[in-house]
Amino acid sequence: xxxxxxxxxxxxxxxxxxxxxxxxxxxxxxxxxxxxxxxxxxxxxxxxxxxxxxxxxxxxxxxxxxxxxxxxxxxxxxxxxxxxxxxxxxxxxxxxxxxxxxxxxxxxxxxxxxxxxxxxxxxxxxxxxxxxxxxxxxxxxxxxxxxxxxxxxx
Numbered sequence: 001x002x003x004x005x006x007x008x009x010x011x012x013x014x015x016x017x018x019x020x021x022x023x024x025x026x027x028x029x030x031x032x033x034x035x036x037x038x039x040x041x042x043x044x045x046x047x048x049x050x051x052x053x054x055x056x057x058x059x060x061x062x063x064x065x066x067x068x069x070x071x072x073x074x075x076x077x078x079x080x081x082x083x084x085x086x087x088x089x090x091x092x093x094x095x096x097x098x099x100x101x102x103x104x105x106x107x108x109x110x111x112x113x114x115x116x117x118x119x120x121x122x123x124x125x126x127x128x129x130x131x132x133x134x135x136x137x138x139x140x141x142x143x144x145x146x147x148x149x150x151x152x153x154x
Contacts (some may be wrong), residue, residue: 031108
């Protein structure tokens, strides 16, 4: 399931609902990403995310299909916010269930790496010093490249 929305969500309620629908899965892995204030510079007072409606959902659907092809997972859940958010609010929530923990952990990690680097979301930080569009960090691209390296090894 993929949901992109400007509305906030309750991660606890989402996890509970997800857990009720996974049947006999032996593992559930979840990740919650929140807006953080950047203490190294002028503090982030807000974050704004844009997406390309329709296209972003199709891209996330392809990402979900790829994760299913790599690991024996059940129905994953991807919730991603767009619009205006403030520090502490949830941005992204990913849940993956599987019969075994390794599949669930790796699929969740893969989904987050690709959400950070390949999904069609644009982020703007709003600080006391102004606004700026931000790109994924070098480390984000390095993290995502691990999955390409694994493909070469297999």
